[in-house]
Amino acid sequence: MTGANSTADRELHLPVAAQDGVDALAGMTSRAEERGYERAWLPETWGRDAASTLGVVAERTETIELGTSIANVYSRSPALLGQTAATLQEITDGRFRLGIGPSGPAVIEGWHGADFERPLRRTRETVDIIRKVVGGEPVEYDGDIFTLSGFRLRFEPPETPPPIDVAGLGPKSVELAGRFADGWHATTFTAEGLEERLDDLRRGAELGDRDPDDVRVTLSLPACALDDGEEARRITAQHLAFYVGGMGTYYRDSLARQGHEELATDIASAWASGDRDRAVDLVAENVLDDMAAAGTPEQARERVAAFESIDGLDAVALAFPRAADRDQIDATIDALAPEA
Template identity: 65%
Template sequence: MTARDIYLPVAAQPSVSTLVGLSQLAEVEGYERVWLPETWGRDAVTTLTSIAHGTTDVGIGTSLLNVYSRSPSLIGQTAATLQEVSDGRLRVGLGPSGPRVIEGWHGESFERPLRRTRETIDIVKQVLSGDSVEYDGDLFELSGFRLRSDPPEPAPPIDAGGLGPKAVELAGRFADGWHALLFTVDGMADRLDDFDRGVDLGDRDRASQRVTFSVPCCVLDDRERARDLTRQHLAFYVGGMGTYYRDALARQGYEETATEVFEQWTGGDRGRAIAAIDDDLLDALAVAGTPEECRDRLARFAGIDGVDAVNVSFPRAAERSDIEATVAALAP
C-alpha cells in the first residue's frame, strides 16, 4: 500500500511552533512522515529537532539538504544526532540543489553535482556505520573521522533527489530511495525506468528502497481559490527556480509551455506566466479543487507502479487554514 506523507510548507511560516503544530496535525491524521525542505529562512536541522521533540510517532525527514553547504562528515553527524533525538524516526534526503542557490546564496562553486551527491552519500553512510571514515574519491579524500557517540541503530536511510535521467539513475544505484517532484503520471513512469536501471547497475534490493513522489495539493470548498493558488505555485517553480524544473517539464512533452512560463516569469510578467499553466496541465501535475474530486485525483498519483509514498505538498502562497483543510481532506 502506498504511504502518505506531508511535505511541510516551503514558504515562510510564523514560527517554528507553527511547523511543529502542522507536524502534530499530520501525526493525528495518520500521515506516515513529515518532510522539511531547507531553502531560505529556518534551517531544517533545528526545526526537525523541535518537531521530533513535539511528536511521538510520525517519521521525520529532510527533503532536501543540499550537499554543498555542509561537509559530508557534518551531514553524517547531523543524521546520527537527529536519529537519536527522534528515537529512530529519521529519513535523510540529499541533493545538489542548483547554481542559483549554491553559488548565489552559499558562495560555493556548483561543480560536478552528481559526483558530489554520490560521494556525499558514500561518506554519510560510512559515518553512520560508526567505523573510521577512510575515503578516496574524486572530490573528497578523508581519513580518520569517527563518531565519538554510539552509531545510530538502525542507521537512517539516505535518499537522493533528482529530476533528470542521470540524477534519478544515481539515486537508484547508490541511495536508499528517490525524491521526485513536478512530474505527470507518464513523466514519472519514464523516470522510474531510470531509477530501476540504477537499481540494477548497483545490484540493489529494490524492495528496500523507497520512491517518494511529492504532489502539489490544495483542497478547499472554494474550488477556484484552490486552483489559483496551485497554478501560481507551479508557475513559480517552472519560471522562478532556475532552469531545472523548466527542463524537467519540457522533457515530459510540455516544452512550449515550459518555455513560455519561464520567459514570462523571468521577464517580469508573472500574470501571463501563471495563465500559461492551463487546466489540463494543472491537473496533470497537481491535485487542486474540492475534497470530492481531489481524493480520486491523488489516488491516481498514488497508484503509479513503483511509487512507494505520495507526499502531499502545498502551494507556497497557501495560508494556514488552506494547509489544514488540505491535510484533513487527503488524510489516509
C-alpha cells in the same frame, strides 16, 4: 518500490514558504500525526534550517516519521550531514530519514555562494561518506572530490542507521539514486514523466546489483484542497509557475523532458517578462491536473488517488503551495488525510 497491487503511503511536506514560527511547523506535524500521515518532510531552502527545526518537531511528536527533503550537498560537508543524521536519529528515537540532493544552481550559487559543480559526483561521494559516518566506521575516504582520514563518529552510532534518500529530476540523477541510495525523491512530475524516470531508477538498481523494490520512491505532489476549489487551483498553479519560471532552468528542463518543451519555455518567458498572471494561466490551462492535486476536497482526493496508483511509487508527500496560509494548509491536511 511499491508493486502494482500495493497502496502508497501518504505523507506531507511541511511548507517551503516562511511560517510564523517553529511552533507553527510543529503544530502542522502534530496535526498530520493525529490524522494518520506516515511521515513529515521538511524542505530546506533559504528559510529555517532543517536540523534545528526537526529537533523541535521531534520533541513535540511521538509516532510520525520525520525527514529532510532535501538537505543540499553543498552547504554542509558530507561528514556534517552524517553527524546531523545520526543526531536526529537519536532525537527521534529512530524516526528519521535523510533526504539529500544537489538542489539547483539558483540556490547553491545565489544563496550559498558555492559553485554548482559536479552535482552527481558530489552526491554520490556524499552518500558514501554519510554511510560510513552513521555506521560508526573510521571515515577513510579517497574520492574525486573528498579525501577524509583519521576520524570516526564521537558518540555511539544509531542502532538503526537512518536511510539515505537522494532527490533528482534528470535521467542520470535518478539512475544514481537507484544505484546507490535507499530511496529517490521526485518532484514536479506528471504521471507519465514519473513513469519514465522510474525506468531510469530500475536501470540504476540493476547496475548496482540491487533489487529495485529496495529503493523507496517518494513523490512530492503539490496539493491544495479547499471548499473554494478555484482558489485552491489558482494558488497551486502559481506555485508551479514559480518553480518552472522563476527557479532558473532546473525545473523548466524537467518539464521539457516530460514532453512539454514549448510550454516550459512559454511559462519561463512570461515569468521573466513580468507577466506572472500569464505564466500561471499557462500552468492552469495545460498541466495543473497532471502535476498536482488541487481543487475542492473531492477533486483533490481524486488526483491524489490517481498518483498513488502508479506502479513503483511508495509514497505521495503532499506539498502545499507557497501562497497557502495556515488555515488553507490545515484544511488540506484534514481533507486529504489517509483516514479522511
